[in-house]
Amino acid sequence: xxNSLKPVLEHIEKEFDGAVSRLQTFLQIPSISTDPAFKSEVxxxxxxxxxxxxxxxxxxxxxxxxxxxxxxxxxDSAGPDAPRVLYYGHYDVQPVEPIDEWTVPPFDxxxxxxxxxxxxxxxxAADDKGQLMTFVEAIRSWKKVxxxxxxxxxxxxxxxxxxxxxxxxxxxxxxxxALQADTCIVCDTGMWDEDTPAIxxxxxxxxxxxxxxxxxSHDLHSGSYGGAVVNPANALAKILGQLHDxxxxxxxxxxYDDVTQVSAEQVKQWNSLGxxxxxxxxxxxxxxxxxxxxxxxxxxLWSRPTCDVNGLFAGYTGEGAKTxxxxxxxxxxSCRLVAHQKPExxxxxxxxxxxxxxxxxxxxxxxxxxxxxxxxxxxESPWLSAASDALTSVFPxxxxxxxxxxxxxxxxxxxxxxxxDTVMVGFSLDDDLIHAPNEKFEVSCYRRGILxxxxxxxxxANISS
Amino acid sequence: xxNSLKPVLEHIEKEFDGAVSRLQTFLQIPSISTDPAFKSEVxxxxxxxxxxxxxxxxxxxxxxxxxxxxxxxxxDSAGPDAPRVLYYGHYDVQPVEPIDEWTVPPFDxxxxxxxxxxxxxxxxAADDKGQLMTFVEAIRSWKKVxxxxxxxxxxxxxxxxxxxxxxxxxxxxxxxxALQADTCIVCDTGMWDEDTPAIxxxxxxxxxxxxxxxxxSHDLHSGSYGGAVVNPANALAKILGQLHDxxxxxxxxxxYDDVTQVSAEQVKQWNSLGxxxxxxxxxxxxxxxxxxxxxxxxxxLWSRPTCDVNGLFAGYTGEGAKTxxxxxxxxxxSCRLVAHQKPExxxxxxxxxxxxxxxxxxxxxxxxxxxxxxxxxxxESPWLSAASDALTSVFPxxxxxxxxxxxxxxxxxxxxxxxxDTVMVGFSLDDDLIHAPNEKFEVSCYRRGILxxxxxxxxxANISS
Numbered sequence: 001x002x003n004s005l006k007p008v009l010e011h012i013e014k015e016f017d018g019a020v021s022r023l024q025t026f027l028q029i030p031s032i033s034t035d036p037a038f039k040s041e042v043x044x045x046x047x048x049x050x051x052x053x054x055x056x057x058x059x060x061x062x063x064x065x066x067x068x069x070x071x072x073x074x075x076d077s078a079g080p081d082a083p084r085v086l087y088y089g090h091y092d093v094q095p096v097e098p099i100d101e102w103t104v105p106p107f108d109x110x111x112x113x114x115x116x117x118x119x120x121x122x123x124x125a126a127d128d129k130g131q132l133m134t135f136v137e138a139i140r141s142w143k144k145v146x147x148x149x150x151x152x153x154x155x156x157x158x159x160x161x162x163x164x165x166x167x168x169x170x171x172x173x174x175x176x177x178a179l180q181a182d183t184c185i186v187c188d189t190g191m192w193d194e195d196t197p198a199i200x201x202x203x204x205x206x207x208x209x210x211x212x213x214x215x216x217s218h219d220l221h222s223g224s225y226g227g228a229v230v231n232p233a234n235a236l237a238k239i240l241g242q243l244h245d246x247x248x249x250x251x252x253x254x255x256y257d258d259v260t261q262v263s264a265e266q267v268k269q270w271n272s273l274g275x276x277x278x279x280x281x282x283x284x285x286x287x288x289x290x291x292x293x294x295x296x297x298x299x300x301l302w303s304r305p306t307c308d309v310n311g312l313f314a315g316y317t318g319e320g321a322k323t324x325x326x327x328x329x330x331x332x333x334s335c336r337l338v339a340h341q342k343p344e345x346x347x348x349x350x351x352x353x354x355x356x357x358x359x360x361x362x363x364x365x366x367x368x369x370x371x372x373x374x375x376x377x378x379x380e381s382p383w384l385s386a387a388s389d390a391l392t393s394v395f396p397x398x399x400x401x402x403x404x405x406x407x408x409x410x411x412x413x414x415x416x417x418x419x420x421d422t423v424m425v426g427f428s429l430d431d432d433l434i435h436a437p438n439e440k441f442e443v444s445c446y447r448r449g450i451l452x453x454x455x456x457x458x459x460x461a462n463i464s465s
Numbered sequence: 466x467x468n469s470l471k472p473v474l475e476h477i478e479k480e481f482d483g484a485v486s487r488l489q490t491f492l493q494i495p496s497i498s499t500d501p502a503f504k505s506e507v508x509x510x511x512x513x514x515x516x517x518x519x520x521x522x523x524x525x526x527x528x529x530x531x532x533x534x535x536x537x538x539x540x541d542s543a544g545p546d547a548p549r550v551l552y553y554g555h556y557d558v559q560p561v562e563p564i565d566e567w568t569v570p571p572f573d574x575x576x577x578x579x580x581x582x583x584x585x586x587x588x589x590a591a592d593d594k595g596q597l598m599t600f601v602e603a604i605r606s607w608k609k610v611x612x613x614x615x616x617x618x619x620x621x622x623x624x625x626x627x628x629x630x631x632x633x634x635x636x637x638x639x640x641x642x643a644l645q646a647d648t649c650i651v652c653d654t655g656m657w658d659e660d661t662p663a664i665x666x667x668x669x670x671x672x673x674x675x676x677x678x679x680x681x682s683h684d685l686h687s688g689s690y691g692g693a694v695v696n697p698a699n700a701l702a703k704i705l706g707q708l709h710d711x712x713x714x715x716x717x718x719x720x721y722d723d724v725t726q727v728s729a730e731q732v733k734q735w736n737s738l739g740x741x742x743x744x745x746x747x748x749x750x751x752x753x754x755x756x757x758x759x760x761x762x763x764x765x766l767w768s769r770p771t772c773d774v775n776g777l778f779a780g781y782t783g784e785g786a787k788t789x790x791x792x793x794x795x796x797x798x799s800c801r802l803v804a805h806q807k808p809e810x811x812x813x814x815x816x817x818x819x820x821x822x823x824x825x826x827x828x829x830x831x832x833x834x835x836x837x838x839x840x841x842x843x844x845e846s847p848w849l850s851a852a853s854d855a856l857t858s859v860f861p862x863x864x865x866x867x868x869x870x871x872x873x874x875x876x877x878x879x880x881x882x883x884x885x886d887t888v889m890v891g892f893s894l895d896d897d898l899i900h901a902p903n904e905k906f907e908v909s910c911y912r913r914g915i916l917x918x919x920x921x922x923x924x925x926a927n928i929s930s
Contacts, residue, residue, distance in 0.1 A: 034785035095783055208786045217750020219901035223871025226771040226801050228745055228762045230755040233774035241706025280693055285682020288826025290695040297693045306691040309698035310789050314777040318560055320499035320628055321673045321834035324775050324900050336691050361753025369786035406688025435789050436684035
């Protein structure tokens, strides 16, 4: 460890209570980007983090967009010859439903005891406020201790990651020059386990649509009409039931055309990481694994596409019984994609799947909620090696290379628009209940995450840009 | 027309504004019996109608039950030799969702212009407050004009018709003596069209259940888990899709075992009533009829059983996108039954249908919301003939005999527990939007309904009990 890094790490440990408190304040802002009712809270959250970055000494600007604000903060104190590192995180969060299942209010910023010591329990704790604060806090301490940073830094914080990122491509295109960097760190992924840090090299892509089947012009009494007119709820269920065959294979036309199998070596390496089935069952609370016949759990998660119903509603959804035939039935459906699948093509195939099955006298309302390609990042770069070494220096176990089943569309946009490759480093755990009630982030992951980000800053200073 | 009836009919016409105003007040009480949040409003509604019946001069009592109150009102002013007539209606109403689709607030008791003149638009207008007020108002006018009624009367008003009638059987059993009658009029059915009154002789029965499929212990991120654990929303849709074959035939084991075909003569009589397809399409707003192959619309509605999904919900049901795998998925499902099907047996078969399809690692929560047998009432009784003649005397067209696709469980309970046969007379129209937003009741149907009930009272006085 260099003479520069050591006092930074000491400062992080000494001032850690302040870092915890700052994350709590950040978590108290309900920045739910999918729900128009929270628009002003999303903006308040953007202003809050802009002010915080400015207080560290960065040049921080809140940019309004057609959707939610983008926050950009830069620091060029390392001088013109130092490498420039782009950091990405998102300050927006998922909705909180079902609200009844939270043990603490989702926007209290609570820190409570858990099985691994203290944990933050709040919407956004791990996804992604707690994660982006790891590099913010590392930068804060570097600036505090040395008055400058070892590398040039540009931070981009998005407010639409959970709601389709409609402003992202226009914003990257417009601010291409200001965002130029030699490498990028996206902090929105997980570790293998609490002692084993990870760099994620494979991401699945995403297509997300909503399909509403309209039948009668209004809700009907099921006695007066049952059996004589189409019931959109029955019809939609029957159609959704045709998405998969009995082996879990997806029946959308052309769905697998561009899917390639990963190598036997790759599968072997993944399967050597540990007992993924046990981890999946434990963290999900499921009683059995499930999925496409012929693939292991990690293959299914990291290398096979999916088609999941994410939301379903029709007719009467309150308590008790109502003998109604609803006029319409809606499903929210998403496909996780793997490398080489073309998102727009899959979206069109999904729309066609429904259109080809329209019951007589019915019609569809089909909406797109955005698409993202799958990503496979280069694993031989010096940035990835340096980040891996820095992670290893802070954690008990060496860093490992993993995939993830989720999507981070921005990684593809950075490659395409800015021409910069990303190293995905993150500190969440499989049981962090991301997108679910009681989302949490371990305080120990937060602490080690900040220390690791400080070490990465120094490691990157030694790579020639 | 007798000398006694004429001044009653005149009084009804003269005082009709008062009858409209009283129904409006009744409609303003949100007596939603399925929703526990409205329990006190249901009771307030029972008290309101009890007070109204007492004000007419009936001996009216509100009886508390394990569920919602029963209202019983009697009048024996006709003397011990007069026939005794049991009247039944229900003062509870369906929920109002989706509330956004109402053009007027559902509990304002609005009277607005429609295609057939003025109409009441409110939840409960036709089902069943407007209907039960037809006999209440007829009785009010008889009492006002003559100080007594031509027959003995006992009125039973239920507050749980829309929520499973849990108190009905215990109440009928306990009050069997007080409710003894020579005949019964249930006022909760429809006419053939606005000028053609009808007596309903066939009712379908009902089984209503709720099936919740539980998978993971909590909601999951669809990226982190998609493809590796069961998604209850997908699994439930696949199972619901197996309820019917491609001919609309229900695939529940043993479902059709006790179903008998109606005679060719019966089908011919029904089909001579008019263009049921056109009426169904017009009143439902559906663009095509639909159903079991090989049967006409009236056969499907009056003589064939159904299996409808009445409610469906899983995962994220708000605006926009949420990449979630919901921990559970729920369907509310009902079967309309026909004569000879055994409700308890069908309910068990429906439960078995789900239990036999449980995905590995999942479990069901299966709830019963009550059952009712189908009914076929005797069509050769003097009560039915007298009611038919009375209806014919008030309306432009003669009364016809019809079936109905809905269920009125109380008709079976009256037969079984009280030993009394029912004449089902009602004044709603197919386009009254029962159970849907903007439920309405034509003011002209209300007026003629009251006149007809007054005529039936007199017609019944001439039948020896």
